[in-house]
Amino acid sequence: MATAETQREIGIDLTGDVRRRRRERVVKAIFFGAAGISILISVAIVLALVGKAWAFLSSIELNQLWASGWFPRRGRFQLLALAVHTLNVTAVAMLVAVPFGLGSAVYLSEYARSGVRRVLKPTLEILAGIPSVVLGFFALQFITPNIVRGLFPGAQSANFLAAGIAVGILTIPLVASVSEDAMRAVPSSLREASYGLGAKQWHTALRVVFPAAISGIIAAVILGISRAIGETMVVALAAGLNGLMTFNPTEGGLTMTGAIANLAVGSDQVAGDVAAFQSLFFVGLVLFVLTLALNVISERVVRRYRQKY
Amino acid sequence: MSSVSVSFADTGRSIEMTVDISAITTTEVVRQSIEGRRFSPVNALVAFALLFSLLSSVVILVTLLVDTIAAAIPVFQARGFSFITASLSPRAEAAGIWQGIMGSLALTAFVIVVAFPLGVAAAVYLEEYAPDNRVTRFINANIRNLAGVPSIVYGILGLFLFVEVLMRGVFGASTGIAGRNVIAGGLTLAVLVLPIMIITTSEALRAVPGGLREASFAVGATRWETIRHHVLPVAIPAILTGSVLTIARAFGESAPLLLAGAQLSLFFSVASDASFFDLLSDQPYTALPIIVFNFARQPQAEFVALTAASIVVLLVMLLTVNAAAVLARDRFERRYR
Numbered sequence: 001m002a003t004a005e006t007q008r009e010i011g012i013d014l015t016g017d018v019r020r021r022r023r024e025r026v027v028k029a030i031f032f033g034a035a036g037i038s039i040l041i042s043v044a045i046v047l048a049l050v051g052k053a054w055a056f057l058s059s060i061e062l063n064q065l066w067a068s069g070w071f072p073r074r075g076r077f078q079l080l081a082l083a084v085h086t087l088n089v090t091a092v093a094m095l096v097a098v099p100f101g102l103g104s105a106v107y108l109s110e111y112a113r114s115g116v117r118r119v120l121k122p123t124l125e126i127l128a129g130i131p132s133v134v135l136g137f138f139a140l141q142f143i144t145p146n147i148v149r150g151l152f153p154g155a156q157s158a159n160f161l162a163a164g165i166a167v168g169i170l171t172i173p174l175v176a177s178v179s180e181d182a183m184r185a186v187p188s189s190l191r192e193a194s195y196g197l198g199a200k201q202w203h204t205a206l207r208v209v210f211p212a213a214i215s216g217i218i219a220a221v222i223l224g225i226s227r228a229i230g231e232t233m234v235v236a237l238a239a240g241l242n243g244l245m246t247f248n249p250t251e252g253g254l255t256m257t258g259a260i261a262n263l264a265v266g267s268d269q270v271a272g273d274v275a276a277f278q279s280l281f282f283v284g285l286v287l288f289v290l291t292l293a294l295n296v297i298s299e300r301v302v303r304r305y306r307q308k309y
Numbered sequence: 310m311s312s313v314s315v316s317f318a319d320t321g322r323s324i325e326m327t328v329d330i331s332a333i334t335t336t337e338v339v340r341q342s343i344e345g346r347r348f349s350p351v352n353a354l355v356a357f358a359l360l361f362s363l364l365s366s367v368v369i370l371v372t373l374l375v376d377t378i379a380a381a382i383p384v385f386q387a388r389g390f391s392f393i394t395a396s397l398s399p400r401a402e403a404a405g406i407w408q409g410i411m412g413s414l415a416l417t418a419f420v421i422v423v424a425f426p427l428g429v430a431a432a433v434y435l436e437e438y439a440p441d442n443r444v445t446r447f448i449n450a451n452i453r454n455l456a457g458v459p460s461i462v463y464g465i466l467g468l469f470l471f472v473e474v475l476m477r478g479v480f481g482a483s484t485g486i487a488g489r490n491v492i493a494g495g496l497t498l499a500v501l502v503l504p505i506m507i508i509t510t511s512e513a514l515r516a517v518p519g520g521l522r523e524a525s526f527a528v529g530a531t532r533w534e535t536i537r538h539h540v541l542p543v544a545i546p547a548i549l550t551g552s553v554l555t556i557a558r559a560f561g562e563s564a565p566l567l568l569a570g571a572q573l574s575l576f577f578s579v580a581s582d583a584s585f586f587d588l589l590s591d592q593p594y595t596a597l598p599i600i601v602f603n604f605a606r607q608p609q610a611e612f613v614a615l616t617a618a619s620i621v622v623l624l625v626m627l628l629t630v631n632a633a634a635v636l637a638r639d640r641f642e643r644r645y646r
Contacts (some may be wrong), residue, residue: 016405020531021531023531023533024531024532024533027533028434028438028532028533031430031431031434031437031438032438033430034426034427034428034430034434035430035434035435035439035448035507036448036453037427037431037503038431038448038452038455038503038504038507039447039448039451039611041455041466041500041503042451042454043370044454044466044470045458045465045466046463046467047466047469048465048466049462049465052469063355078610100362100365100366102362103358103359103361103362103363104359104362104363104366106359107356107359107360107363108363109364111356111359111360112363119362120363120367122635123366123367123370124361124366126370126628126631127366127369127370129554129557129558129561129627129628129631130370130373130561130624131562131563131598131601131623131627132561132563132564133561133562133563133598133601133602133605134373134377134601134606134620134624135373135560136602137377137601137605137616137617137620138373138377140374140605141376141380141613141617142373143375148396153583169369172366173366174365174418177625188334188336190337191336191339191340192335192336192339195336195339195340195343195344196339196343200344200351200352201340201344201352201355201356202349202352202354202355202356204340204352204357205355205359209340212462223457225627226457229459230458230459230460230462231459232459232460232461232463232564232567233464233563233564233598233602236564236567236602237602237606238336241439257459257461257564260461260465260568261461261564261567263610264464264567264568265567265573279556281463281465282566284461284465286461287459287461287462288458288459291457291458291459291462292454292457292458295453295454295457299450299453
């Protein structure tokens with residue numbers, strides 16, 4: 001803290017009075033406690049996931065994890081099927097979110113006049129505020145019949161394409177805002193130097209500013225992937241309940257988050273069928289580790305490859 | 310074009326000036342003088358493609374709203390607003406969303422009571438007190454990571470910590486809904502938004518100029534007195550706006566509630582003589598987004614219109630709150646800067 005340092009440097013104690021100092025200590029302790037709660041939350045998350053996932057793993061035969069398909073009530077827990085389906089949805093989502101998100105970011109940062117910006121930026125913010133369950137309904141009722149079936153008439157009613165497009169729409173604002181921040185942080189001297197050498201505006205935007213901001217842009221995409229993997233309500237509604245592994249994006253199936261939601265919602269939660277329900281914690285742990293790793297990587301990318309101007 | 314108004318305190322007169330500040334960045338001047346106004350097809354093409362990618366978000370948003378509203382119209386035509394006050398039912402023509410609205414409001418109350426004070430207190434510690442050491446950096450990194458944890462994982466946390474440990478373990482809830490009550494759900498949502506609350510409040514505190522604090526220290530105020538009388542009053546509009554937007558996020562959140570105990574059936578009732586405390590501790594509850602999810606997955610076609618109508622109610626509530634927060638922010642920003 002700059003102010004704390006200044007105060008220490010001056011070295012004069014103006015606080016006086018014992019009662020005031022005691023109050024200071026109490027208030028500071030309360031605030032520290034509040035900040036410390038975030039650590040407790042992390043510990044509780046890890047305890048909940050690891051404890052229950054361990055209980056699940058020790059209650060099943062490990063080869064059940066390689067049985068074909070994810071059918072908890074039949075004792076078949078093929079995590080790979082869920083992972084493939086998640087990858088399928090995430091890939092489609094990124095095909096939507098990366099071009100539209102980055103395009104929006106370049107336009108907002110390099111082209112838009114402040115008036116245009118003031119109108120269009122809030123649109124992205126509104127889109128970011130739409131609950132994901134609404135996008136799930138939109139995927140089911142609009143994207144599948146009008147877009148997916150338009151391209152692939154034989155597509156199943158619940159399919160990865162529709163779910164992926166909806167997840168991508170949800171991810172556009174995140175990708176756009178993080179990468180726009182990165183591009184706006186590029187000093188204007190770079191742009192001026194580029195114009196000074198006779199470059200056109202498109203050249204300056206795409207060949208000078210974009211590469212200069214690449215660390216932030218990569219971080220934005222990684223964060224988008226992490227967000228897409230963790231998205232639940234869209235896939236719970238629009239990606240289907242099929243537990244058999246499929247690579248076909250016009251078919252549907254359970255993703256990792258979809259499997260958790262389905263276990264929480266469904267009839268698998270019957271007394272006695274403990275392993276089936278506890279598999280939820282195992283999938284949750286995998287999901288948690290995966291998204292945490294992606295978030296940490298995105299921070300590393302920013303720190304490691306950021307150009308210092 | 311942007312107008313600037315200058316007022317003179319001594320005479321009370323004010324003048325309005327209109328200045329074009331939208332195009333006077335240095336870079337823009339450099340670009341225009343060197344590039345000139347010659348037409349470049351590549352330039353135009355790239356600009357068009359970029360604008361297209363931005364405008365498609367607008368198109369998507371409009372399509373989503375129009376499509377949903379169009380699908381919802383039959384419900385509003387047939388039943389007016391009575392479906393809002395009707396109770397849940399497996400029959401589409403009788404089903405309403407009242408329990409969901411009440412449940413969502415109760416959940417939101419928990420988020421406000423728990424996450425708002427905790428989030429502000431934590432942010433005040435991190436921005437105003439914390440020395441720049443390992444512990445602080447660890448707490449900060451931890452909060453950023455928590456903000457990136459998928460919401461369904463918070464549902465798992467809520468199921469474990471609040472339903473199993475707190476309600477069943479500590480309070481001994483074992484019959485009926487066995488701890489899957491609105492307290493557990495509310496605490497789960499509060500924990501979910503806490504990191505975001507801390508981050509937005511920290512940003513608001515960071516925007517308060519350091520000179521304000523130093524001036525306060527210079528006249529002998531303690532740190533807490535400085536925060537209470539000088540830092541918080543300046544930061545409070547931004548803190549409130551950020552908090553309202555964050556709480557609105559919790560209002561639309563459904564994935565964690567699937568696990569933390571919201572009722573998924575299309576029929577449940579709350580005893581009419583239940584006291585408020587009973588309602589909190591021992592009654593089934595659901596939330597508006599959960600009802601949307603439930604309606605959306607019903608196979609009967611009549612539920613499609615009902616889902617759309619519920620979404621319209623959800624979005625109207627959310628967008629009203631969000632717009633109010635953003636407008637309030639603009640108002641306060643003008644006053645304080």
